[in-house]
Amino acid sequence: MDIKSLLNRIQEVNKKYEQFAKLSGDNFNVFSVLGLNSAENMHSLFIAELLDPNGTHGQGCLYLSLFLEELDLIESYKELNSAKVITEKHIGEIDKDFLEGGRIDIFIEHLSNNIIIENKIYAGDQHNQLYRYYQFDKNAWIIYLTLDGSPPTKESLGELSIDKVTCISYAKHIIDWLNICIEKSASLPIVRETVIQYRNTIKKLTHQCSNRDKEMEVTNILLSSEENFKAAQNIANQINSLVKIHDEILKIIHKRLCSKYKSETTDLVLFTFLDYEIKLNITYEYGWFHYGIFPSKNNKWGFSYDKELTKIDRLLHKYFDTKYPTENPDARFAELSEYCKKYRDGDKNKFIKGYYRSPESAKNYFCWIPFNKIEEDINYAFYKDEMTFKDYAWLYNSDNQNKLIDYALELCDEIIKSIKDSITDPSVVFMV
Structure with missing residues (x-):
C-alpha cells in the first residue's frame, strides 16, 4: 500500500472514532476547556494534589505510594501518611552567585528523604537551578520531569552531577502512574473520571492516542504488511522533521x-x-x-x-x-x-x-x-x-x-x- 492509500485508511479510522467520541462525549475535557493544557503550574498543582496524603481525594497515601512504586523508590519510604506535599516551595532569594535560593515546583517532605520535583513542560532551565535545589537539601531525591524525559541542561546542573538527578517523563512515567491510579479508583467515580481526563490531556501533549480501540485498529493496519510499516516509518520521520x-x-x-x-x-x-x-x-x-x-x-x-x-x-x-x-x-x-x-x-x-x-x-x-x-x-x-x-x-x-x-x-x-x-x-x- 502506498503512503496516500495508507493515510486514507487511517483517515477513515479517525473519522469513525471521532464520530464515536462526539456521540459519547469523550471529547469533553475540563482541562482543555479551561485552557490549562500547557500551564505548568496547573500540572504541578494537580500532581501534587494526588500525591498529598491529605489531598481532597480522600485516599491517604495511596497515590503517593503508587508514584514511588513507579519510580522504584518505594522501598526507601515508609509511613507515607506523614508526608507533606508543598507546591512552589520558597527556599530563599536567589543570591548574587546563583548558588542558593529559588522556588521548588513540588516538594515532598518525609522523615526518610525529601523529594524535589522540577516540572518542565515548555519552560527553559534557569541558571544553576537544580544545583541550587541540591544546595538546599543535599539528601533529597531530585526528580526532573519533562514531556519526553530529556535531561536537564548544563545551565541548570551547574556543578551538580547528572547522577544526582532522576529524569522521568510525562509520556511514560506519569501516564503509567495515572493508569494505575485510575485502576485503583474504580469505586471513586469523580476521582477516577477526573484522573482519566488529566491522563487524556497528557496523552495529547505527548502525541499519544487516548482511545485504546482506535490505537489497536491503526496498529493492525500498519502491521498488516511490510509495505505499510515502511510507509508509516516515512511518515513518522517527516512528522519529526515537521515539529522542528x-x-x-x-x-x-x-x-x-x-x-x-x-x-x-x-x-x-x-x-x-x-x-x-x-x-x-x-x-x-x-x-x-x-x-x-x-x-x-x-x-x-x-x-x-x-x-x-x-x-x-x-x-x-x-x-x-x-x-x-x-x-x-x-x-x-x-x-x-x-x-x-x-x-x-x-x-x-x-x-x-x-x-x-x-x-x-x-x-x-x-x-x-x-x-x-x-x-x-x-x-x-x-x-x-x-x-x-x-x-x-x-x-x-x-x-x-x-x-x-x-x-x-x-x-x-x-x-x-x-x-x-x-x-x-x-x-x-x-x-x-
Whole structure:
C-alpha cells in the first residue's frame, strides 16, 4: 500500500472514532476547556494534589505510594501518611552567585528523604537551578520531569552531577502512574473520571492516542504488511522533521541578526555599563519567539548586587542613573522607567503594544513576536505540542516564514533604537 492509500485508511479510522467520541462525549475535557493544557503550574498543582496524603481525594497515601512504586523508590519510604506535599516551595532569594535560593515546583517532605520535583513542560532551565535545589537539601531525591524525559541542561546542573538527578517523563512515567491510579479508583467515580481526563490531556501533549480501540485498529493496519510499516516509518520521520520548524526559523533569525550586527554569538551585546555587558537574545519558548535582555559579566548572567535578577523591571529601570550608589539597587529607578512604561502601555510603539511581559512572569523576557501583527487572523501561539494543521501549514509557507523572520529583525531594530534613544547616561557605551 502506498503512503496516500495508507493515510486514507487511517483517515477513515479517525473519522469513525471521532464520530464515536462526539456521540459519547469523550471529547469533553475540563482541562482543555479551561485552557490549562500547557500551564505548568496547573500540572504541578494537580500532581501534587494526588500525591498529598491529605489531598481532597480522600485516599491517604495511596497515590503517593503508587508514584514511588513507579519510580522504584518505594522501598526507601515508609509511613507515607506523614508526608507533606508543598507546591512552589520558597527556599530563599536567589543570591548574587546563583548558588542558593529559588522556588521548588513540588516538594515532598518525609522523615526518610525529601523529594524535589522540577516540572518542565515548555519552560527553559534557569541558571544553576537544580544545583541550587541540591544546595538546599543535599539528601533529597531530585526528580526532573519533562514531556519526553530529556535531561536537564548544563545551565541548570551547574556543578551538580547528572547522577544526582532522576529524569522521568510525562509520556511514560506519569501516564503509567495515572493508569494505575485510575485502576485503583474504580469505586471513586469523580476521582477516577477526573484522573482519566488529566491522563487524556497528557496523552495529547505527548502525541499519544487516548482511545485504546482506535490505537489497536491503526496498529493492525500498519502491521498488516511490510509495505505499510515502511510507509508509516516515512511518515513518522517527516512528522519529526515537521515539529522542528520553530528551531529552523530561529536559526535563520540568529544568522541574519549576527550578520547584520556583526556579532559572533547569538547573544547580541547592546551596550556596556560599568563592568557589565547588556545583551539581547531571541529564543523560542512557551510557544513564542521571545526577546530577552540580560546583563553579563565574565560570561556569567546577572548583576552581582541584585537579588531579584529575574525581573525585567530590575534589569532595565535602575542601572543607568549614576547619582545613586550601586550598593543600593532598590534606589536605581531613573530614566529607563519611562522607557519601560512606554512599552507596557503601548502608546508610542507600533510593534510591542499589548505584548510586554510582566516582570513577575517574564524572567529576562522583554517582549515576544505578536503573530497577529504579521497576519490578522493569526491570534495563537505556536506551542509545539498543540499545533494544528492550520498552524503547520502557515509556518511551512515560505512567504510566511519570510514575513516572520523579517518582522523579527524589524522588531529587534525597533527595540535597539528605543533603548538608544532612551538612555543618555554617559557611562553607557553602545556596541550596536
